[in-house]
Amino acid sequence: MSNTELENYLAFSIKLAEECGQVIRDGSKARYHKSEEVKGNNNDVFEKYGNPTDLVTETDRKVEEIVRDRISKEFPSHKFIGEETVAAGIKCEFTDDPTWIVDPIDGTTNFVQGFPFVAISIALAINKEPVVGVIYNPFMNELYTAIKGKGAYLNRTTRLPLSYPHNPLPLPNLSHCLVLTEMGSDRSPSVIDKKIRSIHNMVAQPGQSNRSSGGGSTKKAGLVRGIRCMGSAAVNLCFVAKGNADIYWEIGCWEWDVAAGIVICQEAGCIIVNANGPDESPVDILGRKFLAVRGCSPSAGDTDAKQSQLRIVRELWNVVEEIECPR
Known part of the structure; x- marks a missing residue:
């Protein structure tokens, strides 16, 4: 796959992550600005498989639906694996075909609690190897991006690790x-x-x-x-x-x-x-x-x-x- 194609996939992923980041922010605001009549009503938070430590919200589902819809329209031949898609019982097979692997909200419990370590995670795997990665924390406005062989970046311009171009000292133990x-x-x-x-x-x-x-x-x-x-x-x-x-x-x-x-x-x-x-x-x-x-x-x-x-x-x-x- 050419560098141009990978750059296009990255640009698509960034735009999608930032769009969904706004959906996540809006979802968080909605949770904390309910009317007094419905405050404390958590019917938009669900337990997966009856496990109170494994949560999903309507925002998780909405974000994944947006991501899946955009990908299917833009790249109809590509495969898709998403957390909520799998949780819904839809079979997702991991093959050598270009496959998008998505977590709409990684840190759902944090999202529910208002703890700001929350991110949307979008990856593209080819031949079962992730080659494009985008992680966006909309509450801290931190965008992490990488293409295989092209380096990793914070907010597009800061090369990672933060000490770049110098590598950190090795860990003695x-x-x-x-x-x-x-x-x-x-x-x-x-x-x-x-x-x-x-x-x-x-x-x-x-x-x-x-x-x-x-x-x-x-x-x-x-x-x-x-x-x-x-x-x-x-x-x-x-x-x-x-x-x-x-x-x-x-x-x-x-x-x-x-x-x-x-x-x-x-x-x-x-x-x-x-x-x-x-x-x-x-x-x-x-x-x-x-x-x-x-x-x-x-x-x-x-x-x-x-x-x-x-x-x-x-x-x-x-x-x-x-x-x-x-x-």
Whole structure:
């Protein structure tokens, strides 16, 4: 595919994201300016599959309908995978054909609560690889864009990472890392207990007492600088791409949560692999397990930055638990 075609897809995606960003802002205002008679009536917020931690709103559905309609008219031969389309029971097959992968509102709970880490995420995949990515946070007016091989940008002009053209210093070990993660919508004991233990291991210092194991010392310890949960996979990936955070680790998100962010991160020099290890091959977009490490310059003795990043990847794999996450 030519650079001109990719640039056209990017321009289309940006225009669409900004249009839908206004719809999201309007939807937020409507929620907070209801008449007194209907205030507190949340009948525009629905639980998916009866799960109160997995929400959808009428705005989610409206935005996805706009995106799907625009794409079908502009590129009728292209495929489409959208979060709400799949939730409605419509089968979406991921093939080598040009495929748009869309999350109309990533961070729906944030949207409902008025917490501003919310984004529309639009990606185009060709031969099952994301090649164009656009993420737009309409509340912070932050637009992240990338084309494979052409770099990643914030608000069109600022090249990512923010330190560009200089790469950030390499990460010596986990104790220098700020980690982004999420609790996720699956709160079953087999999942959430392991996530909590993994987070405990990330923040623990070696030899620290571990009550959950009967008071014995912690064998797995990362002593990371901090953990942050912002409620949006797309926003998390953008913060790693910028270099504001060092690692994003999540189990249980979907391709529409990460497809655009994968392009943006990779073009900002990040590495993205399986969140549980030990496979260091390129991340499986359908795998539901994602680990991103920010871009950096090589450590002393390394021939490239990837070796420095993989050392951090392996350190994190050593402290997190294996969590099954079927589709």
